[in-house]
Amino acid sequence: MGDAFNNYGNGGEDRSQSDPFSLFAGWSSRPDPIHLFSDSSDQDSRFPFSNCNDVVSHQLLPQTTTELDGIFTQRQFLLNDDASPPILHHAPNPDHSSSAALFDLLRSGAPISHRPNSSNITIQSAAEEEDSGRPSTEDLLRIAGARFIQSSWKPGGGSNTNNTNNNNPPLDELSFAVGLSDEEARSVELAESLLTAAQKVGDGQYDKASILLTECELRSDPEGDPVQRLVHYFGRALREKTDRETGKQQQCCSLAGPEKVEEILMFPRRCFLEFYDKVPFGQVSEFAAIQAVVDSVCGSRRIHIVDFNIKNGEQWTIFMQALVSRDEVQSVDHLKISAVGIRSRDVMEETAQRLVDFARTMALPFSFNLVMLDDFADLKEDTLAVEPGEAVAVLSEYLLTTLVAHSDKLDRVMKTIATLNPCVMVVTEVESNHNSPVLINRFVESLFYASAYFDCLEACMDRDSPHRRFVELTVFGEGSRIIVAAEGEERAFRSVKMEVWRAYFRRFGMEEADLSLSCLYQAELVTKKFTCWRHCTIGVDGKSLIVGWKGTPIHSVTAWKFNCE
Numbered sequence: 001m002g003d004a005f006n007n008y009g010n011g012g013e014d015r016s017q018s019d020p021f022s023l024f025a026g027w028s029s030r031p032d033p034i035h036l037f038s039d040s041s042d043q044d045s046r047f048p049f050s051n052c053n054d055v056v057s058h059q060l061l062p063q064t065t066t067e068l069d070g071i072f073t074q075r076q077f078l079l080n081d082d083a084s085p086p087i088l089h090h091a092p093n094p095d096h097s098s099s100a101a102l103f104d105l106l107r108s109g110a111p112i113s114h115r116p117n118s119s120n121i122t123i124q125s126a127a128e129e130e131d132s133g134r135p136s137t138e139d140l141l142r143i144a145g146a147r148f149i150q151s152s153w154k155p156g157g158g159s160n161t162n163n164t165n166n167n168n169p170p171l172d173e174l175s176f177a178v179g180l181s182d183e184e185a186r187s188v189e190l191a192e193s194l195l196t197a198a199q200k201v202g203d204g205q206y207d208k209a210s211i212l213l214t215e216c217e218l219r220s221d222p223e224g225d226p227v228q229r230l231v232h233y234f235g236r237a238l239r240e241k242t243d244r245e246t247g248k249q250q251q252c253c254s255l256a257g258p259e260k261v262e263e264i265l266m267f268p269r270r271c272f273l274e275f276y277d278k279v280p281f282g283q284v285s286e287f288a289a290i291q292a293v294v295d296s297v298c299g300s301r302r303i304h305i306v307d308f309n310i311k312n313g314e315q316w317t318i319f320m321q322a323l324v325s326r327d328e329v330q331s332v333d334h335l336k337i338s339a340v341g342i343r344s345r346d347v348m349e350e351t352a353q354r355l356v357d358f359a360r361t362m363a364l365p366f367s368f369n370l371v372m373l374d375d376f377a378d379l380k381e382d383t384l385a386v387e388p389g390e391a392v393a394v395l396s397e398y399l400l401t402t403l404v405a406h407s408d409k410l411d412r413v414m415k416t417i418a419t420l421n422p423c424v425m426v427v428t429e430v431e432s433n434h435n436s437p438v439l440i441n442r443f444v445e446s447l448f449y450a451s452a453y454f455d456c457l458e459a460c461m462d463r464d465s466p467h468r469r470f471v472e473l474t475v476f477g478e479g480s481r482i483i484v485a486a487e488g489e490e491r492a493f494r495s496v497k498m499e500v501w502r503a504y505f506r507r508f509g510m511e512e513a514d515l516s517l518s519c520l521y522q523a524e525l526v527t528k529k530f531t532c533w534r535h536c537t538i539g540v541d542g543k544s545l546i547v548g549w550k551g552t553p554i555h556s557v558t559a560w561k562f563n564c565e
Contacts, residue, residue: 137455144191187227226454237484274467296424300391310339377409404494430495431553452552
């Protein structure tokens, strides 16, 4: 079953295996945004979907910003081990040279995973962006790409690369570059040096790449502006790749497969809460995912949640409050949460105790089942202790991406989940393609993805915040090394786009379920809690929810049903 991922290679279509130049086809046909949010004074601000024919059923999560504020009063309880639990009151292609591949990728402006390539994808903007006149981090990268193309261009329609599709003129982003400030112009030059270094690494010109990387190292700064920080981390990844290829370093330091990735995802609690509070993607995706679980188990009296990324457990305190808000007839007899992990037992045990304490304040019958494994592939049905009459719901956040490199293990995990006969499996994943066997393809994909994230971090967190630095170092510093410097099984983090997951899940008889209007409502409600909400975008790809930044997809949320016939 791993063929679904191996064939994905450069973008999900067979032609990409022999023609990487078509990787970003369709970028220029991006539709105009459709606004999900409205500031119209004549619309009910509490329920902007009130004019829809669909009826919001099982709306058990908070329905107003006031209720949402109440939910977050338990934040200090989660942060402080000594704090007393609050009493809550409820209101309502490899055959081409890397030079040619990079040339064509940049001509298209950005990776295809950052642009809609199907008529059923609708990017929905949170609101009109404020016209500040300042280019985003991604804009600066695109200008750098245009400069790279221009420097490779030969008079008469040729180029200095081996690109066979170079009969079109270079990009016109340079016209936008005229109004750049001195600082922005320096950022563009720095990004261009990084792109040129990536081209040299891809072409095996390691001596030339080393000179360029030295320049990047001197001019980049992990404490600087977003471009400087991006170049610092991605330049370091290219340096490690160069050292490995030239024999100076035999393997990627400190990379330990899925275990390392899971450790990265288990932020220290204070760092996690700061990141969770300031950056919208986690809360927006999480509330939508929890609402999908609520919709599926509504009416069940015995509920069993299987969570593959429990983190600090805050999402389940929200879920508990939703359950106790039900009326007397629909009261819950018992809630069980099985947290599955392979590392960080102490963190998970702390989470378990906090959830037990929190459930006690809610008078909710609750038990916690900690399932520690040596490997996710060792998961067995009996270790989850599913009992008759339980409505089982599975929540998978960023797990599957860590198993793509080990398709046999992924198959075993999915088969075990299928034996549970869950009423729903809710999947949250990175919505980008970092699985290409071609270095330059996955480098550019991950660079543009990270540029959107760094742009968000710059807008939402203080530049001198130690928590921001920790996130960038652990997630993007280590992540870029895994994606760029590692090969084979060492390349443990391999995100793919939703279209690939759909093809894979069909092999297990899984059918994608509609996300309720409640899920969209939760995405709206939570997004508007953030000061940077105008730049957070919500999209729909078929039945999946896409959460992004200024139109660049970041996360996807989908719900799946198992066909047991």
